[in-house]
Amino acid sequence: xxxxxxxxxxxxxxxxxxxxxxxxxxxxxxxxxxxxxxxxxxxxxxxxxxxxxxxxxxxxxxxxxxxxxxxxxxxxxxxxxxxxxxxxxxxxxxxxxxxxxxxxxxxxxxxxxxxxxxxxxxxxxxxxxxxxxxxxxxxxxxxxxxxxxxxxxxxxxxxxxxxxxxxxxxxxxxxxxxxxxxxxxxxxxxxxxxxxxxxxxxxxxxxxxxxxxxxxxxxxxxxxxxxxxxxxxxxxxxxxxxxxxxxxxxxxxxxxxxxxxxxxxxxxxxxxxxxxxxxxxxxxxxxxxxxxxxxxxxxxxxxxxxxxxxxxxxxxxxxxxxxxxxxxxxxxxxxxxxxxxxxxxxxxxxxxxxxxxxxxxxxxxxxxxx
Amino acid sequence: xxxxxxxxxxxxxxxxxxxxxxxxxxxxxxxxxxxxxxxxxxxxxxxxxxxxxxxxxxxxxxxxxxxxxxxxxxxxxxxxxxxxxxxxxxxxxxxxxxxxxxxxxxxxxxxxxxxxxxxxxxxxxxxxxxxxxxxxxxxxxxxxxxxxxxxxxxxxxxxxxxxxxxxxxxxxxxxxxxxxxxxxxxxxxxxxxxxxxxxxxxxxxxxxxxxxxxxxxxxxxxxxxxxxxxxxxxxxxxxxxxxxxxxxxxxxxxxxxxxxxxxxxxxxxxxxxxxxxxxxxxxxxxxxxxxxxxxxxxxxxxxxxxxxxxxxxxxxxxxxxxxxx
Numbered sequence: 001x002x003x004x005x006x007x008x009x010x011x012x013x014x015x016x017x018x019x020x021x022x023x024x025x026x027x028x029x030x031x032x033x034x035x036x037x038x039x040x041x042x043x044x045x046x047x048x049x050x051x052x053x054x055x056x057x058x059x060x061x062x063x064x065x066x067x068x069x070x071x072x073x074x075x076x077x078x079x080x081x082x083x084x085x086x087x088x089x090x091x092x093x094x095x096x097x098x099x100x101x102x103x104x105x106x107x108x109x110x111x112x113x114x115x116x117x118x119x120x121x122x123x124x125x126x127x128x129x130x131x132x133x134x135x136x137x138x139x140x141x142x143x144x145x146x147x148x149x150x151x152x153x154x155x156x157x158x159x160x161x162x163x164x165x166x167x168x169x170x171x172x173x174x175x176x177x178x179x180x181x182x183x184x185x186x187x188x189x190x191x192x193x194x195x196x197x198x199x200x201x202x203x204x205x206x207x208x209x210x211x212x213x214x215x216x217x218x219x220x221x222x223x224x225x226x227x228x229x230x231x232x233x234x235x236x237x238x239x240x241x242x243x244x245x246x247x248x249x250x251x252x253x254x255x256x257x258x259x260x261x262x263x264x265x266x267x268x269x270x271x272x273x274x275x276x277x278x279x280x281x282x283x284x285x286x287x288x289x290x291x292x293x294x295x296x297x298x299x300x301x302x303x304x305x306x307x308x309x310x311x312x313x314x315x316x317x318x319x320x321x322x323x324x325x326x327x328x329x330x331x332x333x334x335x336x337x338x339x340x341x342x343x344x345x346x347x348x349x350x351x352x353x354x355x356x357x358x359x360x361x362x363x364x365x366x367x368x369x370x
Numbered sequence: 371x372x373x374x375x376x377x378x379x380x381x382x383x384x385x386x387x388x389x390x391x392x393x394x395x396x397x398x399x400x401x402x403x404x405x406x407x408x409x410x411x412x413x414x415x416x417x418x419x420x421x422x423x424x425x426x427x428x429x430x431x432x433x434x435x436x437x438x439x440x441x442x443x444x445x446x447x448x449x450x451x452x453x454x455x456x457x458x459x460x461x462x463x464x465x466x467x468x469x470x471x472x473x474x475x476x477x478x479x480x481x482x483x484x485x486x487x488x489x490x491x492x493x494x495x496x497x498x499x500x501x502x503x504x505x506x507x508x509x510x511x512x513x514x515x516x517x518x519x520x521x522x523x524x525x526x527x528x529x530x531x532x533x534x535x536x537x538x539x540x541x542x543x544x545x546x547x548x549x550x551x552x553x554x555x556x557x558x559x560x561x562x563x564x565x566x567x568x569x570x571x572x573x574x575x576x577x578x579x580x581x582x583x584x585x586x587x588x589x590x591x592x593x594x595x596x597x598x599x600x601x602x603x604x605x606x607x608x609x610x611x612x613x614x615x616x617x618x619x620x621x622x623x624x625x626x627x628x629x630x631x632x633x634x635x636x637x638x639x640x641x642x643x644x645x646x647x648x649x650x651x652x653x654x655x656x657x658x659x660x661x662x663x664x665x666x667x668x669x670x671x672x673x674x675x676x677x678x679x680x681x682x683x684x685x686x687x688x689x690x691x692x693x694x695x
Contacts (some may be wrong), residue, residue: 043637043644070556073637074647075537086541175654179454199655203452277639278473280651368655370470 032064036251039087041096042072044277046289047191047229048091049269050113052276054258063250071277082107082232088244089251094227094312095319096146098329108235109334111252111305111342112312113259114296117225119150120194121217122178123185130215132222133158141171141183146324151187153224153318154217175200185217191292195285199369208367226315228296231255231305235332245338253342256305260351263294263358285369291361298355304346305339421459428456457658465662477659481645481666488641489670491557492629495564496622502565503572503621504614510573511580511606512598528570532628536563536635556638563632567624575617579610615682622674630667642667 040048051069054060060067070087072078078090079097083105090097094109101107121140123129129138132154142148152162160166171177171187175197178186188194194216202209219225231252237244262269270287273279279286302308312334319325343353380386431444431451449455466478473480506524510517536559543559583605591601633643646667649660 043639043647071637071639073536073540073633073635075533075635076540076637077537080537081541084541084545086544172653173651176454176657179654180450196652196654203454278648280648282470368652 033061033066034064034247035068036060036065036089036247037068037070037087038251039070039076039078039081039090040072041076041078041091041093041229043280044069044071044273045192045279045281046270046273046286046293049262049273049290049293050259051091051255052258052272053261053269054254056272056276057258057261059254059257059261060251063254065247065250065254067251067254069276079105079107079232082234085234088233088247090232091229092232093146094230094315095149095324097230097232098316098319098325098333099146101329101333102325102327106235107232108238108332109230109307110233110238110248111231111256111339112227112307112334113231113256113305114227114229114293115298115300115308115311116220116296117150117228118190118292118296119147119219119225119228120188120190121151121154121185121219122175122188122194122197122214124178125213125215127184127215129185129217131158132160132217135185136160136165138166138184139169139182140166141169141177141186143173143187144170147187149318149322149324150219150224150226153322154219154222156321157222157224190218191289191296192281195288195292195365195369196281198365199281199285199367201367208365223314224318225311226318227308227311230334233338238335238338248338249341249345252305252338253345256339256342256353257346257351259297259304260346260353260355262290263298263355266290266294266361282366282368282370284364284366288363288365288369291363294358295360298358300354303340303343303353304355305343307334307336307339424456425459427451428458431456454654454657457661461658462661462665465658470659477662481642481663484640484642484645485666485670487557488626488629488633488643488667489674491560491632491638491641492564492622492625492674494558495561495566495628496568496625498561499565499568499621499625500572500618503569503617504576506569506573507576507580507610508602510577517577524570524573527566532563532566532631533635535566536632539563540636556636557633557640559636560629560632560638560641560643563635564625564628567628568621571617571620571624572614575613576610579613580606582613583609611686615678615686618678618682619675622678623671626667626671626674642670 038051040051042048044052048069051067055067055069070081077096077100078087078092079100081087082090083100090107094112097107097109121129121132121135127138129135135155140151142151148168155162155166162168169177169183171183173193175186175188175193177183178197179200186193186197188197197214198209198211200209201207202213233248234244238248267287270283270290273286273290274283281289297304300306316325316328320328346353427444427448428451434444436444436446436451444451453461466476466481468477469475470477470480506520510520539562540556540559543554543556543562547554547558580602587605587609588601591605596604629641630643630646632638633641634647638644642663645663646660649656649663653660
């Protein structure tokens with residue numbers, strides 16, 4: 001066998017190896033779609049529109065993820081599901097993630113989607129309750145289960161003792177107690193129960209209740225607001241599993257892209273939510289919710305999904321002063337590197353991650369949210 | 371139905387006996403029809419009575435204007451009577467024919483589909499509970515010492531609240547139950563919750579039933595040199611059936627309750643549990659729908675009860691059932 005032939009043989013072999021490797025790469029790319037699950041903290045509604053939009057519009061697919069969105073339930077604690085491996089990521093309010101974390105769950109907040117709190121205390125305007133101080137001696141509805149922290153801190157902030165100066169009343173997750181007169185001020189999410197009472201017929205007028213009929217205490221204004229919906233991940237796994245961290249960046253990026261899309265394509269996102277599963281409250285209710293949720297996210301001064309340190313500190317202050325947390329959490333309670341990477345990718349793609357010129361729309365209120 | 375119009379005289383005793391049997395069967399069927407009609411009429415009358423009481427109480431409360439009298443029993447101790455707290459019966463039943471916003475089906479059809487979903491969860495749970503309950507009953511009947519050791523745990527299992535075990539089962543289901551050849555879905559976790567409520571009455575009553583044959587019957591089987599399986603099949607199981615069916619009626623309705631509660635706990639979409647949760651949330655704007663959906667759940671419970679009763683009639687027979695219960 002002469003030298004030339006050997007070289008030729010080697011060249012052919014090399015070509016085969018390259019082709020084989022190329023095929024292998026192709027296969028890898030096809031298989032690279034990874035299955036990921038997201039545990040919601042409640043049933044499908046516009047509160048989670050960004051995630052449904054990212055799923056249905058293929059944003060997750062674009063970054064190689066196949067995301068299963070899991071409904072929440074009455075007894076499902078997203079942090080626990082996440083920690084026990086029942087889901088890869090979870091949506092949870094910040095205090096409801098931090099409390100189990102203090103008890104030993106190793107989870108961390110990787111993207112702070114909502115930049116403000118959506119919790120209100122709503123009363124009829126003739127009750128004259130315009131601030132937390134006016135709640136003294138009143139029947140004050142709240143849902144319990146950790147939904148009452150902002151209210152309690154708000155009472156303390158004006159020198160009221162929640163145990164003796166007001167009567168706390170356990171309230172259902174609707175506004176019947178307020179309409180019935182069983183409470184003087186009812187807890188309400190601006191995107192949910194507040195809309196619900198506006199979707200109710202006022203028995204006195206035969207028309208829908210009007211915003212002028214109510215006065216509203218907004219904990220963002222009182223200064224006891226706590227951060228709400230954030231994306232949480234398994235902290236241990238982020239440290240030890242590079243693949244999981246890589247998935248986390250892509251997941252956050254695509255999710256935030258979903259939220260940006262919902263800011264700019266309001267009606268489409270409402271339709272996606274309504275189509276995802278029959279929501280609680282009809283399409284008009286979901287439209288109201290989408291609008292208010294957008295207002296909780298936008299503008300995002302530090303970029304969408306990036307933690308607002310001042311609000312985080314306020315959340316921790318309220319939580320520790322109320323004894324909800326025994327001590328301020330360590331630095332691992334949240335990390336911004338993943339969201340920052342995701343936001344950088346989004347900015348590089350030329351999308352507006354701040355939403356500085358976001359403005360609320362006017363949404364038509366319909367009876368029963370239909 | 372065979373015709374019995376050829377009543378011509380005959381001396382053939384076989385023909386006569388055959389005719390008598392036909393006659394008896396015919397009468398039995400007629401009696402059954404009469405009984406069902408009578409029960410249905412009673413049920414409807416009773417429902418009408420309840421609706422009448424509800425409406426009467428509501429009208430009374432409205433007439434005395436219950437909101438104005440802090441001292442009145444009506445509206446303070448007893449429920450308030452306005453439409454938010456007591457929607458009119460006509461509106462509750464009217465809901466069944468309405469089309470909720472965003473849907474293209476009438477409410478009763480939506481409820482029917484969701485009831486089927488819940489029924490599937492409950493049925494799967496019920497069947498597994500039946501098997502597990504009977505296995506426990508057999509084991510306890512066979513080894514008396516086991517009864518003393520195990521029964522307290524069986525009873526203790528029923529004191530654990532469902533809301534404590536529901537999330538555990540759901541998380542286990544997602545993570546640990548991939549040993550099954552099929553893909554584990556959350557509704558199957560709900561079935562396990564139904565199983566949890568189902569196996570207990572079956573185990574307890576099944577045990578009593580298996581122990582119910584009198585000693586002389588047992589001795590008779592022994593004198594035939596019947597083995598354990600034969601004794602079980604020919605004596606103990608038949609003797610346990612009346613007890614078992616009493617348990618199955620409880621278990622069937624409990625499995626529906628378990629499925630509904632499980633759906634609400636675990637956050638499973640598609641059944642009556644989610645429906646009731648949804649209507650509870652929407653109560654302020656549509657109280658009549660919550661009433662209607664709860665009626666739907668009640669109908670499902672009655673349905674499974676009737677199915678078990680029907681199976682009992684077929685398996686145990688009418689007289690045997692009445693003489694032993």
